[in-house]
């Protein structure tokens with residue numbers, strides 16, 4: 093998927109930003125010659141000849157305004173992204189985006205969710221959208237714990253078959269409980285790994 097600027101002056105907000113990641117590369121914007129304060133232009137992502145999404149970019153001094161509409165909800169987003177510049181070895185300056193979430197200097201921003209962020213924040217945001225799975229599993233496991241007369245918490249796995257409960261029923265509960273705990277723990281591990289990655293930067 094490649095980005096391409098039409099260069100025409102745009103007045104309305106861009107439309108159809110997809111929920112998939114759309115890489116916005118500041119080097120391409122700079123090469124297009126459109127990254128000048130006061131300019132406003134549309135930028136499209138294409139697959140083959142087909143435009144799959146587009147945004148409107150308004151350039152100010154040391155910042156850009158990204159305007160687009162979410163395809164899923166139709167919500168209009170107007171996001172301010174600060175720019176930074178570093179001197180080039182042979183003169184001139186190189187422009188960078190400042191990730192609006194973590195403040196890191198990056199060349200490419202992605203819009204996998206609602207806003208454009210760096211690649212790391214993008215995967216973290218995506219993971220938190222999916223967090224429902226692990227949380228749901230832990231909650232269901234807790235429910236089973238309760239049925240078995242144990243303390244809640246997926247790491248409380250003590251205690252055997254409650255008095256009066258038939259073995260087949262108990263074993264069914266136990267198997268389901270263990271399966272849910274596995275999902276909950278895997279999800280927890282995945283989230284911790286992503287947070288660690290962000291902290292390591």
Ligand SMILES: [Zn+2]
Nearest residue numbers: 191194210213
């Ligand atoms: Zn970031």
